[in-house]
Amino acid sequence: MSKNVKVSLQGISQDLSQATGSYDPVELGEMTPDGLLGVLQKVVTLQALQGDGSQDLCPPSMVLDCGGRVHSFHVEDGQLVDSESGGRFGIFDAVSFVTGQRGGSGARPEARPGNVRPAPAKKPAPKPQPDADGTEPLVWGSDNPDCKGLSPLRKTDIPPTDREVVGVDTIDTGPGCPQFSMTVWKSVNAKGLPLGILVLGLFIGFMALVLFGTGNPGPGFVVALAAGGCFWLKGVWARHGKTDFRVGFDWKANAIWAKRGSDKVVSWIGNANCITDFTISEYRYTKTVRTGGPMGNVKATESIWQLDVHKNNGSCVFLYRDLATKAEAEEAAAKAKALLASQG
Numbered sequence: 001m002s003k004n005v006k007v008s009l010q011g012i013s014q015d016l017s018q019a020t021g022s023y024d025p026v027e028l029g030e031m032t033p034d035g036l037l038g039v040l041q042k043v044v045t046l047q048a049l050q051g052d053g054s055q056d057l058c059p060p061s062m063v064l065d066c067g068g069r070v071h072s073f074h075v076e077d078g079q080l081v082d083s084e085s086g087g088r089f090g091i092f093d094a095v096s097f098v099t100g101q102r103g104g105s106g107a108r109p110e111a112r113p114g115n116v117r118p119a120p121a122k123k124p125a126p127k128p129q130p131d132a133d134g135t136e137p138l139v140w141g142s143d144n145p146d147c148k149g150l151s152p153l154r155k156t157d158i159p160p161t162d163r164e165v166v167g168v169d170t171i172d173t174g175p176g177c178p179q180f181s182m183t184v185w186k187s188v189n190a191k192g193l194p195l196g197i198l199v200l201g202l203f204i205g206f207m208a209l210v211l212f213g214t215g216n217p218g219p220g221f222v223v224a225l226a227a228g229g230c231f232w233l234k235g236v237w238a239r240h241g242k243t244d245f246r247v248g249f250d251w252k253a254n255a256i257w258a259k260r261g262s263d264k265v266v267s268w269i270g271n272a273n274c275i276t277d278f279t280i281s282e283y284r285y286t287k288t289v290r291t292g293g294p295m296g297n298v299k300a301t302e303s304i305w306q307l308d309v310h311k312n313n314g315s316c317v318f319l320y321r322d323l324a325t326k327a328e329a330e331e332a333a334a335k336a337k338a339l340l341a342s343q344g
Helices: 033-043 091-099 188-213 217-240 326-341
Strands: 005-010 026-031 061-066 069-076 079-082 179-185 242-250 255-260 267-270 275-290 297-311 316-323
Touching: 005 033, 026 033, 033 091, 061 091, 069 091, 079 091, 179 326, 242 316, 242 326, 255 316, 267 316, 275 316, 275 326, 297 326, 316 326
Parallel strands: none
Antiparallel strands: 005 026, 005 061, 061 069, 069 079, 179 242, 242 255, 255 267, 275 297, 297 316
16 A cells, blocks of 8 residues: 655755755655655765855755654765765665565664674574564564664563554653653743843833933833833742653563653653663754834844764664753763763
8 A cells, every 4th residue: 555755855856956055944845656756866976065164054955754753865976875874775665675575674783792602503593574564563672663673772571562452642751751841941931032122121220210300200110110121020930930750661562752841742762771871962044034124034044053963883863853042962971971871
């Protein structure tokens, strides 16, 4: 059965003719595997733009969503590189990987150390057989893309995460799960609002001083009250602009999850028993700001910080991508490392 794929581009023009370096998403919508193949044939010919070192240019990239399973790729040397595993794919293997219609791919697993104890030669164990649709089974050491190159480091009796069963609606984030909690800003905008209110209050306060100095105490008193209201509002928002941020493990699903109090959907990653480390990274994006003045709409670049997860196949993928400050991200990474160490 053919599976449609939702395609979103970054750093690529709408007509697929050139690399743009822009982080603005370009939505191509849903298409069949054959349609996706036609897109990939054009995309892999593109070369990333070379800046002068002061520019942050997005390489030709794409996000493919097939039935809720999301894969991110960028183009490198005429091949598609999976952002999570680092595996390299030709265009036919990439379509197979994303749609799950056939087993096998061009990505090679990293070598793992064998058993160093001498042993008599044995007949090799039978290789796990693909399912009826050609997809490799979920077995540690198989070629299934979800567990390729992975081996459990803790809780070795837990099988690989089955994405057909586990999803945002089934992840357990309850108090019974091992987790930590911390306070973070609700968003980048929430972080900047108190400063904006403070600047406004200072400006209004200056206007009040001017009125008092020119012999207008009545209006000056009213304006001073408005300035005081701004200072009060800044303090209120500094408290209400924050919420809780939690990260935890659901070992029944073999998953790690992250959720901010204001989020409607939990963010999660499977095969949590293969995690080796947590780090942070900066994610820069461009947004359009409507000024309402003669300048019209202007482009502005902002940064958010993400909490990244490393696994023992060499992959690195973000668990959460909307932390407003570097300090928040560093605290989250430190607490995540401590939580991981507590799991044996």
